[in-house]
Amino acid sequence: MTRHRSKTVATWLAITLGTLGAHRFYLHGRGDLLGWLHPLVTAAGLLGILRMRNLGQDDLQAWALIPVFGLMLAQAMLHAIVYGLTPDEKWAARHNPGQPVRATAWAPVIGVILALLVGGAALMGTIAFGGQKFFEWQLQQGR
Template identity: 65%
Template sequence: MAGIAMPDRAAGSTAATKSKSKTLATWLALLGGLLGAHRFYLHGWRDVLGWLHALGSLIGLVGVVRMLNLGQDDHAAWLLIPLFGAMVVVAMLSTIVLGLTPDERWAERRGQPLQDTRWAPVIAVVIALLVGGAALMGTLAFAGQMFFEYQKLSA
C-alpha cells in the first residue's frame, strides 16, 4: 500500500532477538544440560526438548535413588539407570556440538554480530568428552551386566 510503511521482517527479527553467547550456552549444556538449561537459554521456556531433558533426567535419577535404597535386585532401577546414563551422554553431546560450532555459523544462525569465543567453549568440550565417555561406557557396562544377570535368573 502506498501510505502504509510495512516493517522489514529481517531487520526487525535481528533487533528483537537477544544476543546469545556461545560460551554461555556451551557451559550451560555442560553444567545444566541434564535439566535442559542450554535449551531454555537458547529457545526459551516453551522449548519441548528442554522439558524432555529435565523429565528424562529426573526419571533416570529415580532409578539411581531406587538402587541406593532397594539394592541391585530392583528391576525398575535396572531400566531407569540406563536412561539416566543416556541423558548424561545426550547433555555432553549437546555440549560438544555447541562448543564446536564455528563462530561464523553461530553468528549467522542467531542473526548477531560475530564474536570471538576464544578457549572457554573448547575447555567445556574437553570436559564433556571426559564425562560423556565415562557415562557412555558405564551405562553400557551396567546395562550389559543387568541384561545377563536377568537372563541367568530367568533360566
Template identity: 60%
Template sequence: MAAYKSKTLATWVALLVGSLGLHRFYLYGFKDRLGWFYCIPTFLGLHGIQRVQDYGLDDHLSWALIPLLGLMVAQAMLAAILYGLTPDERWDARHNPGQPVHATRWAPVLGVITALLIGAGVLMATIAFSGQRYFEYQVEEAKKISQ
C-alpha cells in the same frame, strides 16, 4: 533486537545442566517443548538411583531407569560438544542474526574437552551397567529353569 546468545555460555550450560534441558531454554526460551521433555527421563533416572539405594541392586525397575539418566547426561555432553565446535560465524548466523560475529577464545574448547571426558565415561558406564544387569538376569532365569 534479540538478546545475544553466547556460544561459550551455551556450551557450559549444556555441560553442567544439559540433562535438564537448560541449554535449550537458554537458546530457545521457556516455550521450547523439547527442553521441557529433557526433565522427564532425567528425573526418572534419578528415581532409579534412589530405588537402588532403597531396595538394592536386585530392583528390576531401577535397571530400566538408571540408563535413562546415563543417556540424558551423554546427550547433554554431545550438545556441549556440538555447541563448542560450531564455527563462530555459523553460531552467530543461527543464534545472533544481524549482529557482528563474536570471536570466542578457549572457553568453549575447554568445555568440549570436558564434555568428551564426561560423556565417554558416562556412556561406557551406562552400557556396562545395562549389559551386566541383563546378563545377570539371564543367569538367574536359567538357574530357575534348570531347578
C-alpha cells in the same frame, strides 16, 4: 532485536545443567518442549538410582531406569561438544542472525574437553551397567 546467544554460555550450560535442559531454554526460550522433557527424563533416571539405593541391586525397575540417567548425561555432553565446536560464523547465522560475529576464545574448547571426559565416562558406564544387568537377568530367566 533479539538478545545475543553466546556459544560459550550454551556450552557450559550444557555441561553443568544439560540434563535439566538449561542449554535448550537458553537457546530456544521457555517454550521449548524438548527442554521441558529433559528434567522429566532425568528425574526418571534419578528415581532408578534412589530405588537401587533403597531396594538393592535386584530391583528390575531400578536397573531399567538408571541407564536413562546415564544417557541423559551423555546427550548433554554431546550437545556441549557440538556447541563448542560449531564455527563462530555458523553459530552467529543460526542463533544470532543479523548481529555481528563475535569471536570466541578458549572457554568453549575447554568445555569440549571436559564434556568429552564426562560424556565418555557416562556413556561407557551406562553401557557396562546396562549390559551387566541384562546378562544377569538372562541368567535368572534360564534357571
